[in-house]
Amino acid sequence: xxxxxSTMLELGATAPDFALTDVVxxxxxxxxxxxGQKALLVLFICAHCPxxxxxxxxLAALGKDYASQPVGIVAxxxxxxxxxxxxxxxxxxxxAETYGFVFSYLxxxxxxVAHAYKAACTPDFFLFDGDLRLVYRGQxxxxxxGNGIPVTGQDLRAAIDQVLxxxxxxxxxxxxxxxxIKWKA
Numbered sequence: 314x315x316x317x318x319s320t321m322l323e324l325g326a327t328a329p330d331f332a333l334t335d336v337v338x339x340x341x342x343x344x345x346x347x348x349g350q351k352a353l354l355v356l357f358i359c360a361h362c363p364x365x366x367x368x369x370x371x372l373a374a375l376g377k378d379y380a381s382q383p384v385g386i387v388a389x390x391x392x393x394x395x396x397x398x399x400x401x402x403x404x405x406x407x408x409a410e411t412y413g414f415v416f417s418y419l420x421x422x423x424x425x426v427a428h429a430y431k432a433a434c435t436p437d438f439f440l441f442d443g444d445l446r447l448v449y450r451g452q453x454x455x456x457x458x459g460n461g462i463p464v465t466g467q468d469l470r471a472a473i474d475q476v477l478x479x480x481x482x483x484x485x486x487x488x489x490x491x492x493x494i495k496w497k498a
Contacts, residue, residue, distance in 0.1 A: 347385030391427035
């Protein structure tokens with residue numbers, strides 16, 4: 314496990330396009346499916362990473378808490394499933410079903426979407442406003458495996474709430490930290 318920080322993509326960047334298959338439903342999900350929402354949250358996660366495992370219940374709760382809000386939420390796994398078989402579509406589907414994820418969970422087999430987002434770690438969070446402009450890229454909260462701080466999603470939830478209220482998101486943001494994305498050789 315290589316401890317890696319988010320690249321902190323430049324605020325104001327436009328959400329890169331994507332069209333990926335949902336590991337649960339088998340349907341293709343496009344970035345533009347979320348147009349008309351006040352926000353779009355893109356999560357880069359996976360099944361095997363201890364940092365993601367630490368937040369799985371918090372991610373599921375976040376999805377359920379915002380399900381009735383005008384927020385599109387989509388998770389993407391871009392890890393190489395050859396070297397990390399737990400992150401294959403079947404493993405991701407099992408993760409989604411085990412934790413009751415109510416958002417789409419997509420598999421980025423070519424890793425092109427991760428590269429477009431400059432995703433670096435799992436978990437890595439990107440929150441865009443209704444114009445698909447990046448307003449938050451940072452940590453879920455200050456909890457890490459073994460540090461004793463409860464998983465709340467406080468930082469990400471505060472950013473989502475600001476967008477939903479039509480207010481600017483503070484620019485002082487702490488990077489997400491986790492395992493590096495498992496790039497193909």
